[in-house]
Amino acid sequence: MSVILVFLQKAIAQGVCMLFGASGEIMTEKSGNLNLGIPGIMYMGGIAGLMGAFFYEGAVENPSPVIGLIVSAICAILCAGLGGLIYSVLTVTLRANQNVVGLALTTFGVGFGNFFGGSVSKLAGGVGQISVATTASAYQAKVPLISEIPFIGPVLFSNGVLTYVAVALAISLAYFLKKTRTGLNLRAVGESPATADAAGINVNRYKYVATVLGAAIAGLGGLNFVMEYLGGTWTNDCIGDRGWLAIAIVIFAVWNPINVIWGSFLFGALSILYLYVPGLNRGSQELFKMLPYLVTILVLIFTSFRNKRETQPPASLGVAYFREER
Amino acid sequence: MEQLENAIELKNVTKRFGKVIANDSVYLTVKKGEILSILGENGSGKTTLMNMLSGIYFPDEGHILVEGKEVTIQSPKDAFDLGIGMIHQHFKLVDVLTAAENIILGLPGKGALNMAQVEKDIKELTEKYGFDLNPAQKIYDMSVSQKQTVEIVKVLYRGANLLILDEPTAVLTPQEADKLFAVLRNMKNAGKSIIIITHKLQEVLALSDRVTVLRKGKYIGTVETSEATVESLTEMMVGGKVSLDIHRADPVDPECRLKIEDATCVNHEGLKILNHVSFEANSGEILGIAGIAGSGQKELLEAIAGLQHIRSGKISYYPQDGSTHTLSDMKASQIRNLGVHMSFVPEDRLGMGLVGKMDLTDNMMLRSYQEGSNPFLDRETPKNLAKEIVEKLDVVTPSISTPVGRLSGGNVQKVLVGREIASDPEVLMVAYPVRGLDINSSYTIYNLLNEQKEKGVALICVIEDLDVILELCDRILVMNNGHITGIRDARKTTKEEIGMLMTKNTEEEK
Numbered sequence: 015m016s017v018i019l020v021f022l023q024k025a026i027a028q029g030v031c032m033l034f035g036a037s038g039e040i041m042t043e044k045s046g047n048l049n050l051g052i053p054g055i056m057y058m059g060g061i062a063g064l065m066g067a068f069f070y071e072g073a074v075e076n077p078s079p080v081i082g083l084i085v086s087a088i089c090a091i092l093c094a095g096l097g098g099l100i101y102s103v104l105t106v107t108l109r110a111n112q113n114v115v116g117l118a119l120t121t122f123g124v125g126f127g128n129f130f131g132g133s134v135s136k137l138a139g140g141v142g143q144i145s146v147a148t149t150a151s152a153y154q155a156k157v158p159l160i161s162e163i164p165f166i167g168p169v170l171f172s173n174g175v176l177t178y179v180a181v182a183l184a185i186s187l188a189y190f191l192k193k194t195r196t197g198l199n200l201r202a203v204g205e206s207p208a209t210a211d212a213a214g215i216n217v218n219r220y221k222y223v224a225t226v227l228g229a230a231i232a233g234l235g236g237l238n239f240v241m242e243y244l245g246g247t248w249t250n251d252c253i254g255d256r257g258w259l260a261i262a263i264v265i266f267a268v269w270n271p272i273n274v275i276w277g278s279f280l281f282g283a284l285s286i287l288y289l290y291v292p293g294l295n296r297g298s299q300e301l302f303k304m305l306p307y308l309v310t311i312l313v314l315i316f317t318s319f320r321n322k323r324e325t326q327p328p329a330s331l332g333v334a335y336f337r338e339e340r
Numbered sequence: 341m342e343q344l345e346n347a348i349e350l351k352n353v354t355k356r357f358g359k360v361i362a363n364d365s366v367y368l369t370v371k372k373g374e375i376l377s378i379l380g381e382n383g384s385g386k387t388t389l390m391n392m393l394s395g396i397y398f399p400d401e402g403h404i405l406v407e408g409k410e411v412t413i414q415s416p417k418d419a420f421d422l423g424i425g426m427i428h429q430h431f432k433l434v435d436v437l438t439a440a441e442n443i444i445l446g447l448p449g450k451g452a453l454n455m456a457q458v459e460k461d462i463k464e465l466t467e468k469y470g471f472d473l474n475p476a477q478k479i480y481d482m483s484v485s486q487k488q489t490v491e492i493v494k495v496l497y498r499g500a501n502l503l504i505l506d507e508p509t510a511v512l513t514p515q516e517a518d519k520l521f522a523v524l525r526n527m528k529n530a531g532k533s534i535i536i537i538t539h540k541l542q543e544v545l546a547l548s549d550r551v552t553v554l555r556k557g558k559y560i561g562t563v564e565t566s567e568a569t570v571e572s573l574t575e576m577m578v579g580g581k582v583s584l585d586i587h588r589a590d591p592v593d594p595e596c597r598l599k600i601e602d603a604t605c606v607n608h609e610g611l612k613i614l615n616h617v618s619f620e621a622n623s624g625e626i627l628g629i630a631g632i633a634g635s636g637q638k639e640l641l642e643a644i645a646g647l648q649h650i651r652s653g654k655i656s657y658y659p660q661d662g663s664t665h666t667l668s669d670m671k672a673s674q675i676r677n678l679g680v681h682m683s684f685v686p687e688d689r690l691g692m693g694l695v696g697k698m699d700l701t702d703n704m705m706l707r708s709y710q711e712g713s714n715p716f717l718d719r720e721t722p723k724n725l726a727k728e729i730v731e732k733l734d735v736v737t738p739s740i741s742t743p744v745g746r747l748s749g750g751n752v753q754k755v756l757v758g759r760e761i762a763s764d765p766e767v768l769m770v771a772y773p774v775r776g777l778d779i780n781s782s783y784t785i786y787n788l789l790n791e792q793k794e795k796g797v798a799l800i801c802v803i804e805d806l807d808v809i810l811e812l813c814d815r816i817l818v819m820n821n822g823h824i825t826g827i828r829d830a831r832k833t834t835k836e837e838i839g840m841l842m843t844k845n846t847e848e849e850k
Contacts, residue, residue, distance in 0.1 A: 194451050195444075201434075202445050206434045209433060209445070213445040213446030214416075214420070215446040326436075329436070
């Protein structure tokens with residue numbers, strides 16, 4: 015029983031980071047931008063949040079956890095948003111190839127994270143020495159009282175604040191896309207920018223805003239990982255391939271933010287399953303680590319097989335829009 | 341009946357594209373509550389004129405008056421604000437959204453959507469005019485006619501008082517067209533003004549109150565439909581005979597090269613694009629194909645070249661050596677190797693046959709890369725061929741390693757036709773060989789075609805300009821709606837006769 019409890023807790027903790035990444039990527043992709051830079055942008059958000067908290071805690075004698083939380087969140091959002099802005103300028107204004115820019119941005123973002131991670135560690139006194147425990151404690155704080163309820167409490171209410179922010183964001187994103195005028199316009203931009211343009215929608219503005227906001231949301235994923243999962247410290251390449259899994263979740267969820275919520279937790283569970291299945295050796299562990307990718311491929315096969323129009327990616331995903339090109 | 345006011349007035353409107361005058365001081369008035377047809381051949385400037393009303397182009401000269409007040413229309417949004425809405429031939433709709441979602445797209449309003457309310461509003465509008473539309477239906481589930489309905493409702497929902505429809509019936513079945521006409525009449529009775537661009541005389545006579553005729557960008561006149569007849573409108577549309585003085589030799593010992601028997605072709609929507617077509621093409625002769633754009637000319641050439649599958653019928657080829665081949669059973673590459681060549685100049689001129697980003701030599705190689713058994717490409721032969729074409733046809737290009745896309749239209753066409761001629765075809769099909777060319781380049785192409793004719797090649801040319809087709813060709817085949825409506829001797833027929841055949845109603849004959 016207690017093993018299952020721990021497994022579920024860890025699965026959710028693993029999933030939150032990917033939930034942010036996938037929500038941000040859906041928002042971006044709905045505008046027709048395939049931002050493969052999301053993995054890098056998550057590193058940018060993570061390290062910026064960590065640095066914000068580090069310098070805040072260093073500058074103040076008695077750092078408050080809440081202010082640390084606010085400072086680091088703002089830093090993460092701004093830095094990740096900057097990543098989205100770089101992507102938008104290159105692909106929307108300069109109409110560069112989206113795949114190339116995205117991959118370059120991921121490489122850049124990982125290096126950016128590791129470089130500043132190393133620098134801050136050095137300032138903190140050596141590798142692995144960096145710690146923003148005060149701020150991290152705010153991120154890790156459990157929901158009071160109801161987290162004491164047996165079973166439900168530990169699984170659902172013992173997570174940090176960002177977990178609930180992530181779920182709320184995904185739900186509001188679903189509402190936004192489905193039930194608001196702006197959401198409808200955004201979907202039209204991703205499906206057929208020429209049609210949206212003819213209907214008087216400012217296509218480039220929608221692409222910019224969706225991409226920058228999407229990147230900022232993904233940046234919170236990096237922040238969550240660094241603060242809540244790692245407890246406010248940094249190791250090189252710490253976020254790993256969670257950004258790529260986030261992009262896989264978008265496909266898995268067939269571009270529906272509600273599916274992303276349970277999809278992320280499922281992927282979180284699948285990615286740590288190897289630790290909880292008894293009797294695995296090094297080799298068979300690797301096989302278990304493949305599960306999330308295997309599931310994605312199966313979903314891809316299944317959705318193309320059913321060929322339902324609603325489960326297809328936005329029709330002009332990955333295509334730059336230029337009004338005069340017909 | 342009260343005096344009808346002018347909803348829109350165009351005075352002296354001129355539009356130039358470079359040296360080409362698309363509209364030459366055109367006058368137009370549309371009254372409130374009337375249906376006006378704009379009639380003209382391809383390239384007569386109908387769509388250009390309407391694009392100026394809907395804000396896509398800006399006129400170089402002239403005045404536009406809306407309800408008596410002079411206005412400038414600089415963008416589609418300006419046009420919307422003035423209550424002008426245009427329904428284009430190519431629909432602008434998002435497939436995965438519903439009709440209602442498409443209709444409200446981009447409109448200002450409350451942030452949160454109340455689709456039930458929107459759908460109710462649309463229902464009200466559709467019931468008022470008698471449209472048949474389900475607002476909750478997805479576009480990808482709709483037929484072409486339903487999509488057109490969505491486009492019209494979209495324009496009405498935005499409060500348009502003047503609707504412009506660009507060849508609205510081109511994509512409709514006769515029954516759907518009748519339904520559309522009924523709705524348009526309802527709208528007219530409700531006080532809306534409607535302009536329809538068309539080249540179908542029957543529709544003009546059946547639907548409109550007045551007709552404005554354009555020819556080659558010039559305003560010819562406006563007549564009351566009740567006083568017009570098919571003959572009088574045809575005469576206005578095609579005009580009198582203009583002599584171009586193209587050299588035309590008499591065919592020498594014509595022999596049958598191609599025989600098309602009862603060919604029928606069906607497109608992916610199930611419409612017959614070629615309907616029991618039969619004719620012959622002879623050596624040493626130019627067979628011209630006339631017809632309104634989209635009457636099946638392209639499909640006919642493609643069927644012969646093996647690019648279009650024919651559902652029934654037979655295409656036979658009799659080359660000089662006396663053998664017989666059935667082309668309708670062969671692949672496109674086999675047909676090419678037998679000496680049946682096609683060069684097609686599409687609207688964008690480059691789309692078919694040449695690769696814009698590749699240079700002249702590489703484009704020559706597109707035809708020859710499979711030749712020889714050497715695993716490495718032979719670049720010398722195509723290079724010499726490119727040089728030869730440049731010299732012989734006076735292609736203006738910095739060098740033969742210039743990307744074809746950078747050449748001017750006329751030069752691109754010379755390269756395209758030149759390459760096909762270079763391989764000594766026995767049958768040469770060219771579509772729109774002089775599309776968009778100035779006079780001098782056109783004559784170079786005519787001379788090229790005549791040269792081939794004198795060598796005994798069987799030529800089939802699709803040409804838009806009736807004056808040219810009458811002067812250049814030996815026989816003229818006229819198509820309408822996938823049917824052949826007549827084959828005439830070009831030396832004996834008149835422009836009026838060809839014009840009548842082009843618009844001959846093929847549905848009534850059944």
